[in-house]
Amino acid sequence: MIFQASRHKLWQTREKKKKKKKKKKKKKKKGGIATAVAVPHWCDYFVIRRVISFFFFCSFKYHLNYSLSPSPILSVSSIMDIILELWDTFIGDRLYSTLLPASLSSSVSLPAFVNAAANTSMALFGPEPYVYEQATQMIYLEPSKYAYLSAWPRNNVYRQFTSFFLITWLFGLLVYFLVATLSYIFVWDKTTYNHPKFLKNQIGLEIRQAMAAMPPMSLLTAPFFVLEVRGYAKLYDTTAEEPFPYYSLIQIPFFICFTDFFIYWIHRGLHHPRVYKTLHKPHHKWIMPSPYASHAFHPLDGWSQSVPYHVFPFIFPLQKFAYVFLFGFINLWTVFIHDGEYVANSPIVNGAACHTMHHLYFNYNYGQFTTLWDRLGGSYRKPNEELFRRETKMDDKEWKRQAKEMESILKDVEGEDDRSYSADKKNL
Template sequence: MDVVLELTDTFIADYVYAYAHPLKSAAPYDYLDVANNSTAQPLSSWQFKTSNPYFPVEPSKYAYMSAWDRDNVYRQGITLFLITWIFGFILYFVFATLSYLFVFDKKTMEHPKYLKNQMWLEIKQANRAMPVMSLLTTPCWLLEIRGYTKMYSTPADGPGLWYEILQYPLFILFTDAMIYLIHRGLHHPLIYKRLHKPHHKWIMPTPYASHAFHPVDGFAQSLPYHIYPMLFPLNKFASVGLFVFVNFWTIMIHDGEYVANSPVINGAACHTMHHLYFNYNYGQYTTFWDRLGRSYRKPDDSLFEKEKKMSEDQWKKQVKEMEKMVKEVEGVDDRSYDPHGTKKNN
C-alpha cells in the first residue's frame, strides 16, 4: 500500500495538503533554489525516499509545503482511508456492473425469493458499509506502511525467487482457512443476527450483493488479508494485485453463473448454496475446510444445466428447504419479496 500511497501523494495529496494545511514560515520557499543550491533550506525537513524501486516519481515542490509532510501519521491515516473508500468503491462498482451486464443471469430476478427492489438495496447497503469498513481497515494499512509487517519490495529483499511464485498459493491457503473460521463464527446464534444477517438478506444475490455487508462483518472477513503479511513475507506489489483479485473473486461468487462444477473450487454455485441454505459452504476459495469441518454441501447437478437451473421445479425445491432453514436460523422471515411481475422495475 505504500506504493499506492506514494503515487496518490505525488499526483493528488501533496497539492491538497499544501493548500489545506500549509507550513507556516517567515521565509519564502523557492523550490528551484533548493534543487540548485546546496545551502538553501526547504521549509520542510522531510526528505523524499521512494517506496517504489521500479518506477519512482519525484515529488513536486508541494510535497515540502505542508505542515503535515508525507510521514505524518495523521495525514497518512486520512489519505489511506480515502484511498480505501474511493478505490474500493470503484473496484466494486466497475466489476459488479460488468458482471451484471455480461455474466449475471437476469432470470434470477424472477426467482420467488428475489427481494423487492433488491439490486438497489444491495447497492445502498454496500455504500453505507464501505466508509466504515475503510475506517476500520485504515489502522491495518498504517501498520503496513510504517514497517510493522514482513512486506518487501523486490525479489532480492525476499526469501528468494522461489517464493515469488509460492507466496500466491500460500496466501490463498492461509486466508481461505482464516475466512472459513471467521465466517463460520459469524453464523453463531449470538453473532449472526447482529452482524451477518444483513448479508444473508439476499437469498438470490446479484453481483452488487458482494460487498453488501454489515461493516464489522465485512472488516472481520478481510482481516486475514492483513494478518498474513504480519506473519509471512509478501511482495508489496503482489499485495496490491491480491487486493484487486480478492475484490474480483468476491463479486464472482455472487454472480449466479455456475461455471465451476468442481469438488475443489468454491465457486458461485457453492456460494449460492450458502445463501439459500445458510449453514453450508463457508469457505472463500476452496471447499477443503468445509469438507474438513463437515459443512460442505455439493451444489445440485441441475444447477449446471441451463434449462434446469432456473426451472419452476428447481425453484420450488429451493424455496421449500430455504424456508425451513430460515425458521431454524432466523425464526421469522422479515424479508419483502418481489411479487410476480414487478422484477423489471428494479
C-alpha cells in the first residue's frame, strides 16, 4: 500500500509539471516566440527511480519467497560453481595434489605460508575429510582419487581463489586471442591500416597492453567468484528455485538493462579529467581500434567497468548456466564492438558504429549495450551515414574529415597528442 501511494504521488507531481509546461508553451505561442527544442532530461528523477525500484523489487521478492541460505561455510560444496567443478575435475585435482600433496601438509620442509594456509583450512572446515557434493543437478562429474590427495581440498578458500585467478586469466586469454584473431582475419577491414589515425605498430601495441592488463584484472575479479561459490550470491540451479514464475526468461534482458545502466555511469566517470589520463587514456590510445583493442586498457579501467556484471548476482537471483553464458557473451561483445564492422544503423543497439564514434570523438556514446542512457544523458551521437556505405566508409575525404574533427576535440580532452601514427601506408 505504501509503495502504491508513493507511486501515485509521483504520478500526480509529474502530471502537474506537464500541465505547467503546456501553459508555458501556450504563452510563448501567443507572444509570437518560436518554441524551443526540447532538451533531454538526462537526470530525469522519475525515470531513474522507476528503473532502480524495479531492480530492487525483484531482489525483495526473492527474499520474501526464500529464506536466507545456511551459513556459507557449511554449504560450500552444495553450491560449488559449475566452472570450478569442471576445472577441478580435469585440471585442478591433479595440479594441487602434485604441488601440495596431503602427505606433506604437516612437513616442516614446506614453506611457512603453506603450513599456515593448511592450518587455517583445518580451522575453517574442521578435521573431517573433504566430501564431494555436485555443483548442479544437471551435471554429475565423479571426482578422481586426486580430489582427496591434496593439502588444499576443493573447498579450501586459498585453492578456490588461486583456481579462479587462473581460470579468469586463461579463459580471458583464450577468448581474446580466438575471437579477436577470427574477427581480424574474416571481419576487420585491413584498409584501416591506411587511416591517418592508425598508430604505428598498433596491433602489437594493443596485444601487449591486453596481455599486461589481464593478470591484475583476474586478480581483482577472483574474489567475486570466490564469494559466489561460498554461498554469498543468489545463484540458483533449477527453475523450481526461481523467485517467481518465468523469471528465468527475463533474467538475461534484466541483467543487460542493469549492467548497461551502471556501466554507462562508470564509463562516463572515467572520462572525468582527474582520472581520464591515468586510467582511461590507455584504451583511447586507439583512435581506429582493431579487434585486439577490445581488452587493451588499464587494468583498473577494465575491472571497474566489469564490476556491475559481478555485483548483479549478489543483489538479484541468477541461474548458474545463464551466468556462465553471460560471462562468455560479454567477452564476445567486447570484441564485436571493436571490429569495425558496422552491420546495422540501429537506433537502439550500441554496436561497433556507435563505439567507433566514441573512440573518434571521445565524449559520446558511453553505453555498453544500448543507446538508452546516452540519449537520456545527452551524450548520444548518431554514427555518420558514411560508415554504413562501403564506398564512403574507407574514403580519403571521410577519413580526413574524421581526423580534423578528432584533432579539435582531442585538444580539449588530452591537450597535446603524444601518439605515434603510422607513416607508411600499407597496400593490402
